[in-house]
Amino acid sequence: MKKLLLFLLFPVGLPGAYAQVVNADPQAKYQWKEVTASGYTYRYVTNDPSQTRFYTLKNGLKVMLSVNKKEPKVRALIGVRAGSNQDPDSNTGLAHYLEHLLFKGTDKFGTADWAKEKPYLKSIDSLYEIYNKETDQQKRKAIYAEIDKTSGIAAKYAVANEYDKLMAGMGGQGTNAHTSVEETVYEEYVPSGSLDKFLALQSERFRNPVFRIFHTELEAVYEEKNRGLDNDAAKVQEAMFSTMFPTHNYGQHTTIGTIEHLKNPSLKEIRKFYDNYYVPGNMGIVLSGDFNPDEVIKKIDGAFSYLAAKPFPTYKPQAEKPITAPVVKDIYGPTAELVRICFRSTADNTRDGMLADLVSSILSNGKAGLLDLDLNKQQKVLGAGAAVWQFKDYGIFFMMGNPKQGQTLEEVKDLLLAEIEKVKRGEFDASLIKSIVNNQKLSELNALQNNVGRANNIMGNFIRHRGDNWDKSVAYLDVMSSITKKEVVDFANRFFKNNYSVIYKRKGEDKSIAKVEKPVITPVPVNKDAQSPFAAGIQAIPAIRIAPQWLDFKKDMQVLTRNGREFLYTPNKQDQIFKLYYYYDMGAYNDKMLTYAAQYLQFLGTDKKSSEDISKAFYDIACSFNISVGTKTMTVSISGLNENFDRAVALFEDLVQHAEPNEQALAELKGRILKSRSNAKTNRAGILAGLASYAQYGPENPFNYDLSNREVETLTAAQLVNEIHQLFNLEHKVLYYGPRAAEIAAAGVQKLHPAKTDYTPYPARKAFNQLPTDKKQVLFTDYDMVQAEMRWVRNSGPYDPYNAAVINVFNSYFGSTLFQVIRESKALAYSTSGSYVTSGDKTIDNSITAYVGSQADKFNDATAGMNELLTTLPESGKGFEAAKSNVLNSLETQRISQEAILTEYLRLQKLGIAEDVRKTTYEKLAPLTFGDIRKFHAQNFSGQPYTLVVLGSEKKLAMTDLEKLGPVQKVSLEELFGY
Structure with a gap:
């Protein structure tokens, strides 16, 4: 968990701070202090770069505030220290159900008439309890029919989606939530000027949640379960937890629940879970962003002081018995093979x-x-790869590997375990520990600038430790830097024995899948324009309007010219990165081999340095490089500490200019490319993208514009190395974001990477012609899956950046x-979406796309439902105002900064635009009416x-069902992928 989720542990310091070796007590500079300000006492940790304040309100509610004024937004997380661990054994998936229901409102919002709605919801509660106890299938169907009927009546008084509309109306973005083994977290991103609205809504949300529109939401969870049954990665994850934890709820309770429990939900048990765990002493609020903490803590206290302090149950697991022999688990499915080796680790925040x-x-x-060096390189x-996930009670250390063509999973497992043996023998350089800490x-x-990263890290610490050991989190890397090689070797010999599980994900039919069957559900009314008095009150709360900021390219950046080459500059005034x-105005459409040359480069050395030496050299100075080949552009990036700028650029320059062919590396690369291509044909998302193209x-x-397998096989080392050597002979711009002054930076680049006067012209670019969408048709590709995924595709009008207001x-x-x-309303899918997609390129038409992923036996209903909405746009004045307000708030709070200024300049330059086009979009929003978007839809x-x-x-x-929607063309994987 730490390796994947740590973000904020390093205080900004002077150049060279990375090289310092901490003293014998690396924890000493990170101490808890207590301060009282504006009537509230908070704790903080000295030298904490996030400067997080930790408050505990009188009722026990934890509030954690971290100010970051980079943009006028606030990342808000409300966390509960309860997840699938706390689910009753008889009702797994319950915490996750509850997460869904916390979006349905209370007795004050989400309802148009609570007095009339209440008795029907009470009746539904009772019907579910009868349904759960009944075993006769015919009687169960009759009871469910009564639930369906009563739910339809109750829904007449509900205001569906009112929470989402309120959040959209105040400019909220990223409305979401997640449930895991020991947490449920509710997530928002709001304009700082809307915090009063946000807090008023959230305090009501947790006051008395009402579990309305339950049976259609239950069906959405069924769909989520079925998606998991189609997800091989999710099955591997579940197997990892179950083999590591045969006793602990980490492995015995799946977060989404068992099929049997999903079929028999209990609203009374869900209410009991809420009453037990959604109490202030078990909850925490994290805000990271632009606000005044002295003012905000008063508002939070005022909003949530009604929550009464009360005790809550704690999960006290039995200790897991040691694993004394390898546990082997086989998982089957259509996707690519892989192996995962897992060792049970100790709890979070331990030395081990x-x-x-x-x-x-x-x-x-x-x-x-x-x-990286022995297997990947x-x-x-x-x-x-390898990683660690750490939780409150235990952790998991795991290694994963994907086989080459002709390689068995058992052979990959042996290679992975052999690398562990090297650690046990101490076959690594002691300086690697220092390099790891520095990187x-x-x-x-880098992550310190990001509110999402800040908030997630703080919330993660709260979930595992209630925030009480933040000092240890902040000191984490300093403490790690004090670890010696001997301690690592001793630990490895003690930790790595035959105490692991190995999970083999094999290709083949999963005969254990038993999908959640769909019940008969009558669509419920959604009352599109109904509004609760509470919602009207939220809308009436004043919000501080935030003035938008548009880019002024003449002020926000500089364009210098050195020997005819453009040098684009914007300063980094925040740190030493x-x-x-x-930047090249060419890509794979100009030269198919570019992608393969970029891949090949990572395996090459020079006459003086091996490929491994070069990787180590970059890692030692905490710098990196990457070549990203797009379809029409290519970008080389080099980044790291300013003090190592010259060394990093010189390293990369030397590699490109003096890279030497390596025939063995190319032979291995070809085999891996062909294997990756074979694996790609098992990836559902990739197949669906290919169908859309x-x-x-x-x-x-564009999807299948690539070298054929035969062309890959006949690639030569000389061809690819020539591509690499010619890289700097192709015309390109230089973009710089960093702490150096413009002239100094430009001079430094010119010295290390001199401009030329005779650049080689780009190869001609491949052009693709979009088909006119003038008739209905169906493209179908067969795939072994429980669900069906459908995407509607249509080529539309030409791109015009000044149409963004109505489109957004x-x-x-x-x-x-x-x-x-x-x-x-119809409970037809867990996931659905649709939009008018702008191409961003005047030479390419825009497109329309819509998506539904549902159970296969809902295909007819799902396609009919989407076709109805594509034909007729329902009108909701309240929904339109929320959407318009959301787009306005988004533009007002959006800040384009750092190197993004330079890429935005280049994007607009290609369109012939010299100013920030968002300003025109913003000005066009005010007069927009629903009639405008109705016309756009028509x-x-x-x-x-x-x-x-x-x-x-x-x-x-059934192919007959597809044929009703248009002529059906079956498209093979070979036709889609071109190989």
Whole structure:
């Protein structure tokens, strides 16, 4: 967990701070202090870069505030220290159910008439209890029919989606929540000027939640379960927990619950869970962003002081018995093979937990770990890595590997275990520990600018420790830097024995799948324009309007010219990190081999340095490079500490100019590419993307524009090395974001990376012709899955950046409407979306896309529901105002900063625009009416032919149903991928 989720542990210091070796007591500079301000006492940790304040209100509620004024927004998390661990054995999945229901409102909002709605909801509660106890299937169906009927009546008084509308109206973004083994967290991102509205809504949300519109939400959870049954990665994850924890609820309770428990929910048990665990002493609020903490704590106290302090149950697990012999688990499914080896670790915030974390980085850090150098760099496997997840009671150290062509999972397992043996024998350089700490500090210095990262880290600490050991979290890397090689070796020999589980994910049919069957559900009314008096009150709370800030490219950046080459500059005034980019106006559409040359480079050395030496050199100075080849552009990036700028750029320059061919590396790379291509044909998301591209362009399309397998096999080392050597001979711009002054930075780049006067012209760019969407058709690809995924595709009008106002409001409104109708009213899918997609390129038409993923036996209802909304746009004045307000707030609070200023400048430059186009969008928003988006829908969506692409199992979908929607063309994987 620490390796994946740590963010904020390094205080900004002077250049060279990374190289310091901490003293014998690295914890000493991180001490708790207590301060009283504005009538409230809070604690903080000295030298904490996030400057987080920890308050405990009189009722026990924890409040954690971290100020970051980079943008006028606030990341808000409300966490409960209860997840699937706390589920009763007889009702697994209950915490997750409750998470869904906390979006349904209370007796004050989410209802148009609580007095009339209440008795029907009480009746539904009772019916579910009878339903749970009944075993006769016919009687169960009759009871469910009564639940369905009563739910339909109750829904007439409900205001569906009112929470989401209120959040959208105040400019909230990223409304979401998640449940895990020991937590449930509710997530928002709100404008700082809307905090009063936000707190008023949240305090009511947790006062007396009402479990309304339950049976359609229950069906959404069924859909979520079925999606998990189709997800091989989720099955591997479940197997990892179950083998590591045969006793603890980590492994015995799945977060989403068992099929049997999903079929028999108890609203009374859910209410009991809420009453037990949603109490102030078990809850925490984290805010990170632009606000005054002295003012905000008063508002939070005023909003949540009604919560009464009371005791809550604690989960006290039995200790797990040691694993004394390898536990083997086979998982089957259609996706690519992999192996995962797992060791049970100690609880979070223990010395052994830290050592496990450090060993995972010694093995795998992306550049200089043993797995990185011995397996990935040597291409002995398709890919390998290691990580640690740590929780309150235990942790998991795990390694994962993907086999090459012709390689067995057992062979990959042996290679992974062999690397552990090297750690046990001490076959790694002691200096690697220092490099690991330095690189993690660099990562955390970058993440410090991000409110999401700050808030997540603080909330994670609250979930595991109630925030009480924040001092240890802040000191974490300093303490790690004091670990010696001997301690690591001693730990490895003590920790790694035959005490592991190995999970083999094999290709094949999973015969254990038993999907959650759909019940008969009558669509419920959604009362699109109903509004509770409480919601009207929230809307009436004044919000502080935030003045938008538009880019002024003449002030926010500089364009210098050196020997005819453009140098784009913007300063970093926050820390000592630089980011340097070489930007090419060409990509894979110009040269298919560019992608493969960029991959090949990571395995090459020079006449003086091996590939491994180069990786170690970059890692030692906490710098990195990357070559990103897009379809029309290519970007080389070099980043790291400013003090190491010259060394990093010189290292990369030397590698590009003096890279030497390596025939063995190329042979291995070809094999891995061909294996990766084979694996790609098992990836559902990739197949669906290929179908959509096929729908837009036909058989020859951007998705499959690539070298054939035969062309890959015939690539030569000389060809690819020549591509690399020619990289600097192609015209490119230089982009710099960093602490150096513009002239100094430009001079430094010119010295290390001199401009030329005779650049080689770009190869001609491949152009694709979009197909006219002038008739209905269905493209179908067969895939072994429980669900079916459908995407509607249509090519639309030309791109115009000045149409963004109506498009953005329409997309916000239409997306909300789809969710409300497809999911909340009709319970047809867990996931649905739809939008008008702008191409961002004047040479490419915009497109329309809509998506539904549902059970295969809901195919007809799901497609009919989407087709209805594509034809007729339901009108909701309240929904429109919320969508419009959301887009306005988004523009007012959006801040384009750092290197993003330079990339935005280049994007607009290609369109022939010299000013920030968002200003025009903002000015066009005010006069927009619902009539404008109705007209937009009528012109672009309604009555238009679409290509429907369908991914599903031919065993579960009737071709006759597809044929009703248009002529069906079956598209093979070879046609989609081009190989």
